[in-house]
Amino acid sequence: LSVLIADPDRHNANPIQNFLENEGYQVTVLEDPSRTAETVKQGRYQMVFLDVSELDGGGVSAIREVRGIDDDLCIICTTREPDLDAAVAAMKHRVFDYLQHPVESGALKQVVGDAIKEHGLLANIEDRLNNLVGERVRVRRHELGLTLRQVANRTTLSVSLISQIELGRSAASVLTLYKLATALGVRIPYFFQTV
Structure with missing residues (x-):
């Protein structure tokens, strides 16, 4: 907005x-x-x-x-x-x-x-969603005590991409969310629980 x-x-x-x-x-x-x-x-x-x-x-x-x-x-x-x-x-x-x-x-x-x-205004829904998903990824990674490098190794995603997702600067594709969910031991809906 x-x-x-x-x-x-x-x-x-x-x-x-x-x-x-x-x-x-x-x-x-x-x-x-x-x-x-x-x-x-x-x-x-x-x-x-x-x-x-x-x-x-x-x-x-x-x-x-x-x-x-x-x-x-x-x-x-x-x-x-x-x-x-x-x-x-x-x-x-x-x-x-x-x-x-x-x-x-x-x-x-x-x-x-x-x-x-x-x-009927759109209030930067995409930005908010990216921030919420990124926060959920970061929180779960910290709960498991994993570094960005460790998650990258588990997912074959780059450290840079994971960092951008965690900061809400990049939207994760469905495939990327699947890889992150698997690496972090959660199901994809976990990332959207606070939405």
Whole structure:
């Protein structure tokens, strides 16, 4: 998931950025919300956190500009001082939510999760799956007290490939998973138990 945070106040943007990055999302921070539409046009974003605190008219014109570029983009507005009229105007332009700073992590998690479901966004599923499988391979290897070289010898796979799989940087083929499962004394479903 690629997310743009348009907020002039790093104090407010940082917690959102940290949360999203910890969830494994790609985040870009823009300190000039008036340039949101221009930035959206140049990049590929699935979600935008737009701080409307300092934008005229509660950010409605900025939202309209973004909608003109990408009508399906998930926009979440943030503000330091909530304004009912501005919130209603934003919602009329299909803003997903309207949050007040400081945004609590629980609320952020809920809103992002709901937005992903409602907008049908793919949240780097492949990367997450690679990381989970890699972690399971590494954990099992450590449980058995095996080195990368020992697993490589058992599987005829290269140390480099096994290392890349463990780090989540490379996807393992079905044949590779079979070889790893055999070498580590588990069945293939073991690698997907936490998915």
